[in-house]
Every structure is written in C-alpha cells, then in structure tokens.
Amino acid sequence: MERRTFLKTSALAGLAGVSQSNADLHAETDSKDKNATRTLTERLNPKIQRAREVALSMLKPSPRDLERGLRLHSESLVFDAYAFSPRAAIDGEALAKAVEAGASEIEIKDLREEMAMTRYATDSAEQQEYLDAWRASGVTCIFQNAGEEGQDPMRLIKRLARFTFATDILRDFVSKAAVPEDIVEAKRKGQHCLYLTGNGVPLTQQWETTTDEMKYMRIFFQLGIRMMHMTYNRRNMLGDG
Incomplete structure (x- = not known):
C-alpha cells in the first residue's frame, strides 16, 4: 500500500471511530436524560397527576421547553428552604378505638400527629405513596x-x-442530613433527605439568666436540629415574634 493511501485510510478510520464514540456518548446522555425525567412523570398518583395537568394547561409549555425544564429540575440539587415532607393518612379504625377507650382530647391530638408523621415508615401502603410523592417532586432535601x-x-x-x-x-x-455534605451525597445516590429545623426554642424555664435559658439549644443541635426561630410568631422571654 502506498504511504499516501495508508495515511488517508488511517485518518478516515480515526474520524469514523471518533464519530461513533460521539454518537454513543450522545445516545447514553439521551438515555440518562429520559430516565431522569421519567422519574418525575411516571406512576403519579391521581392528585399529583391532576395538579400537573392543571399546571400544564395554564403554562402551555412547548414539548421542548417542558422536556428541558424537567431535565434541568431532575439534574439539579433541589433544596426546599422551609417546607413539610409528605405525610401519612390517619388510621381511622385505630383512632376510633382510642376514642371509645376514653382517650382524652390531648391524647387524640397526639395520636393523630403520631400517625401522620410516622405511618409511612411502618405501613407498606402509606410508605409507597410517601416514596412516590418524593420521587415525583424531584426535591433532594427539605428544611x-x-x-x-x-x-x-x-x-x-x-x-x-x-x-x-x-x-x-x-x-x-x-435520611436525616447532619451536614451540608450529606445533602450533596444524597443527590449523588439518587436519594432524598431532611434537614431539621424547629419553630420553638427550648427554654429551661428556670429564669436565672438568658444564657441559662438557652442552654438546651446545644442539646437540640446535637440531636439534629439545624435552625431555630427564636420568636416564631410568639412573644417569649427572649423577645417578640
């Protein structure tokens, strides 16, 4: 083979290889994009699906803009700066039994709250709906x-x-995030997390000094609380809300 022919053939082969590699890369990227956006749109419960349809009817995005928006959302670390994670339904039968057994108003209130905040961890049906809501939201972390x-x-x-x-x-x-890096790691793994905040400030109520009143704040920090409102909509011994 002549040298000129050899070089030309080698160059064309190299370009073909690069072209194929780029095609494979684009195909892989497109596949990842579709998988990422699919988690936001597939297997939605009726309420989420209805809300989505209403939003789309009002915003009227083009297919291209919708796809781009979904992809941007799915690829981003989304942190809701103050919100409430999905809750579970109340177990009406268990609540009725508590009422029949003579539970007080305070006990009923506490039981309702307990159910709403923990049943998705213990009841399989509630857990599935809880996980689906997180998945559809595309949110990485909630404060x-x-x-x-x-x-x-x-x-x-x-x-x-x-x-x-x-x-x-x-x-x-x-999971419960303890430091900002935990949130980044949750996103990397395709998981979600909670960063915990408290509306009230735990006061010792001994009324010795202001510093002494606030000493439990350190304990709550060690338990996982990362923000507290000193006067959340209420006047207390520290100030006015």
Whole structure:
C-alpha cells in the first residue's frame, strides 16, 4: 500500500471511530436524560397527576421547553428552604378505638400527629405513596419543621423524635442530613433527605439568666436540629415574634 493511501485510510478510520464514540456518548446522555425525567412523570398518583395537568394547561409549555425544564429540575440539587415532607393518612379504625377507650382530647391530638408523621415508615401502603410523592417532586432535601410553637423542651422533642424515627427506618431512601455534605451525597445516590429545623426554642424555664435559658439549644443541635426561630410568631422571654 502506498504511504499516501495508508495515511488517508488511517485518518478516515480515526474520524469514523471518533464519530461513533460521539454518537454513543450522545445516545447514553439521551438515555440518562429520559430516565431522569421519567422519574418525575411516571406512576403519579391521581392528585399529583391532576395538579400537573392543571399546571400544564395554564403554562402551555412547548414539548421542548417542558422536556428541558424537567431535565434541568431532575439534574439539579433541589433544596426546599422551609417546607413539610409528605405525610401519612390517619388510621381511622385505630383512632376510633382510642376514642371509645376514653382517650382524652390531648391524647387524640397526639395520636393523630403520631400517625401522620410516622405511618409511612411502618405501613407498606402509606410508605409507597410517601416514596412516590418524593420521587415525583424531584426535591433532594427539605428544611423540615421538626418542632412546634412553644418553649417546653419535651413538647418540642416529640416531633423531632418522630422525624428521627422515620428517617432512621427509611434511611436508604430519605435520611436525616447532619451536614451540608450529606445533602450533596444524597443527590449523588439518587436519594432524598431532611434537614431539621424547629419553630420553638427550648427554654429551661428556670429564669436565672438568658444564657441559662438557652442552654438546651446545644442539646437540640446535637440531636439534629439545624435552625431555630427564636420568636416564631410568639412573644417569649427572649423577645417578640
């Protein structure tokens, strides 16, 4: 083979190889994009599907814009700065039994809250709906209110305990983030997480000094709380909300 012919043939072969590699890369990227956006649109429960249809009818995006928006959302680390994660339905039968057994109003309220905040960790049907809601949202992390208006430490710790329990049980899908890096890692794994906040500040209620009143804040931080509202819509001994 002549040298000129050999070089020409080699160059064409090289270009063909590069072209095929680029084609394979684009095909792989397109496949990943479709898989990523599919998680936001497939197997939606009726309420989510209805809400999506209403939004689309109002916004009227082009197919191209819709696909691009879904892809951008699915690829992004989405952090909801203050929200509430999906909740479970109340077990009406169990609630009725508690009422018949003479449960107090406070006990009924506590039972309802317990069910809403933890049944998705213990009931398979509720768990599936909970996981589907997370998947459809495309949200990586929620700054979750795990507290309550008030200043009694034991009152505040109940909700914190419930969200800690739920994220312990469902840690392979929705974990409790302790540091920002945990959120990045959850996104990398295709998982979700909660970053916990509290509406109330746990005060010792001994009224010795302001510093002493706030000493439980460190304990709540060690338990996983990452933000507290010093005066959430309420006046307390620290200030006015």
